[in-house]
Amino acid sequence: MPTIVFVSPKGGAGKTTSALVLAEQIARSVPVTVIDADPNHPIKTWADGPNTPANLTVVSNADEENMIDVIEEAASRTPFVIVDLEGTAAKIVLLAVSQADLVIVPTQGSQLDAAQASRALRVIKQQEKMSRRAVPYGVLITRTNPVIRTRTTSHLANAFREAGIDLFETELHEREAFKALFAFNQPLSHLDPKDVSNVDKAVANAEAYAAEVIELLRRASQPQEAA
Ligand SMILES: Nc1ncnc2c1ncn2[C@@H]1O[C@H](COP(=O)(O)OP(=O)(O)O)[C@@H](O)[C@H]1O
Numbered sequence: 001m002p003t004i005v006f007v008s009p010k011g012g013a014g015k016t017t018s019a020l021v022l023a024e025q026i027a028r029s030v031p032v033t034v035i036d037a038d039p040n041h042p043i044k045t046w047a048d049g050p051n052t053p054a055n056l057t058v059v060s061n062a063d064e065e066n067m068i069d070v071i072e073e074a075a076s077r078t079p080f081v082i083v084d085l086e087g088t089a090a091k092i093v094l095l096a097v098s099q100a101d102l103v104i105v106p107t108q109g110s111q112l113d114a115a116q117a118s119r120a121l122r123v124i125k126q127q128e129k130m131s132r133r134a135v136p137y138g139v140l141i142t143r144t145n146p147v148i149r150t151r152t153t154s155h156l157a158n159a160f161r162e163a164g165i166d167l168f169e170t171e172l173h174e175r176e177a178f179k180a181l182f183a184f185n186q187p188l189s190h191l192d193p194k195d196v197s198n199v200d201k202a203v204a205n206a207e208a209y210a211a212e213v214i215e216l217l218r219r220a221s222q223p224q225e226a227a
């Protein structure tokens with residue numbers, strides 16, 4: 001029953017979008033609960049729209065007082081739990097990270113954004129020290145141009161890799177369809193290609209991203225090989 005927590009102190013990094021895109025992909029095969037811990041409740045609002053998959057439940061009652069209980073309760077009900085947090089590096093983030101089987105740190109591909117992602121990585125390290133256990137994580141570069149790979153983004157990806165930071169191979173591309181999820185309050189699979197361009201490409205991107213998440217979880221759950 002993996003719990004996946006999205007963390008970045010930066011608003012606009014793509015946490016909510018990548019959390020929902022992942023939730024929708026997982027819901028195609030197994031039940032998933034999204035804990036929408038953003039006080040504006042964007043995913044809860046989305047789920048109030050039409051065509052929300054029956055496998056996808058959203059709860060929005062989590063706060064600093066009850067975060068661990070809300071995660072435990074969700075994990076007892078559905079095989080997957082996804083936590084979307086607001087940007088702040090507050091206690092609630094540490095609490096959620098303490099329950100995570102995987103932390104995803106979305107970041108846009110600029111230096112300034114990467115500096116904020118590094119703050120999120122420090123929160124993970126802090127939690128690792130507190131709990132004396134490794135917290136698997138991956139930095140997910142978001143909102144990249146699907147056609148041209150900019151030098152800035154390549155440079156940044158290399159810098160992360162050289163610093164030994166785990167980076168997703170998949171990037172979440174900048175796609176109208178990912179924005180349209182919230183504009184139309186519809187799942188990706190229900191967006192009308194007449195209204196939104198390249199829905200098929202967004203779906204392919206979402207599938208590749210979800211497959212990589214599942215693979216990371218699989219690897220993280222296996223016993224470490226002896227050195
Ligand atoms: N991959 C993407 N393609 C297009 N728009 C995106 C993408 N990711 C995020 N956005 C847009 O960027 C803004 C911020 O994204 P959001 O997921 O809300 O970030 P956060 O939760 O980190 O604050 C929103 O308007 C969202 O629609």
Ligand SMILES: [Mg+2]
Nearest residue numbers: 015016038085
């Ligand atoms: Mg958000």
